[in-house]
Amino acid sequence: MGFKMTETGGIDPDTWNRWHVVGCHDELPDDGARATRLLGRAITVERRGSGAEVRLTGGGALPVKVAYGYVWSSLGTPGPLFELPEHAEADRRNLNGCSFFVRTSPPRAIENFLDMAHFPFVHTGILGEEAHPDVKDYDVAISTDGREVVASNCHFYQPKAAAASTGGVDVTYRYRVPHPWCAILYKDSPAKPGRSDVIALFVQPCGEEEIVANLALFILDDDTPLPALRRFQQQIFVQDKPILENQMPRRLPLYPRADSPVRADKASIAYRRWLRQLGTSFGVLS
């Protein structure tokens, strides 16, 4: 069966046939549907007990899945969603840290999430400080099956790495990008040495230049009250939002020499290469 771009309004097949996040399940209204957008189409999302219903506005039902606390849908014929096994670990607290509308493309938000070099300047005093701006070498690869980008051995000095931190630490990060618009961060848990807090960015692609960024927490922290956890995530995200909205062009350039990466940008270079391999055209400039 051939894939016709004309049937998808020009959206590339990889994007068309993926699951995309369309809302946090817990935060859907108790009665009635919420209107939102997916890949430029108006849709409605409605809670149905522990499930949900997603429809094109004035049209038919779309595929739906509830996973990791979020509702996922697709305009095409989706395969399996990526695995996030930590979600099922009994001693974790799973919650939506914050959701923000941002005027940028989905891949710009993912690149920002993968970027350690901005911590000292954008998240000064929290995730970094100007006295420790250097990004040490780290490893990055596209997995052999081509299904995700992985960056590991990332070390960075952080004055306040998490809501529960009491002082500065050298943290170790690992990133997975198992979906073009979803990235997962594994970072040393201040509460349980040897294990990782998991923080995920699930980007709802409302349009090519408008997104909702959802920060999902799967953390080993029984003590910090919910409002403090949320405030920490919000505080960080409000610092990123003006940067993202002033990054030009809004769509991520995939053509050569669009800008000037350095060694610290290895993760973003691999991510852009992976998007080219996937044939992604939504939200990018080729």
Next chain:
Amino acid sequence: MSYHPVASSRDLAGRHVFQACLLGQDIALWRADDGTVNAWENRCPHRGVRLSLGVNLGDRLMCRYHGWRYDSGSGACSHIPAHPEGPIPATLCARRFPVIEAGGLVFVALGDDTAALPTLPETAIPLRALPVGRPAEAIAAALAGAGLAAAGPLHFAETQGGATVHLLIQPASGTTCVIHGLADMSAEALPLQRHMSRLMESRRRAWEARP
């Protein structure tokens, strides 16, 4: 490509970064402590963040996203904090535009072959800049139609309150422009500034109402 007005000299206060738009090109304007005026593409060469969000350090501009620093004058990148030991590629440079300050206004040209500046009065007082939601050509036609003397395609003059007032049109985008006024006078500017403000506001209402 000729010089166009993009700001008044007073817009470039010390340690400020001013954002302007010329023919759809977003520009970051900043004055170094030694007086040098820099007009750069408003986009960091690293990852594209607007430089107008950055910090004017007096002799360098620091980008807000990753702290890269660009020297006043040359635009050369002189510091990449993520790799303090370098090396910095020699070609790494903010994209610069020719810029001249004259008569209390700042002029920028987008190309290199810059034509002469408009002839401006010696002792001129800048009037409040007026953004208009109409293309520069439409405003030029309207001013010509109202009988103002044309000193250039986007430069007009008229007599108001006993002084010669120059109106220079900045073509900001394809659909918008900014009118910069210069009053040729040395003293007692306030009544004329008020008069021009009211006059230009009412002209703008008429222009924008008639697309």
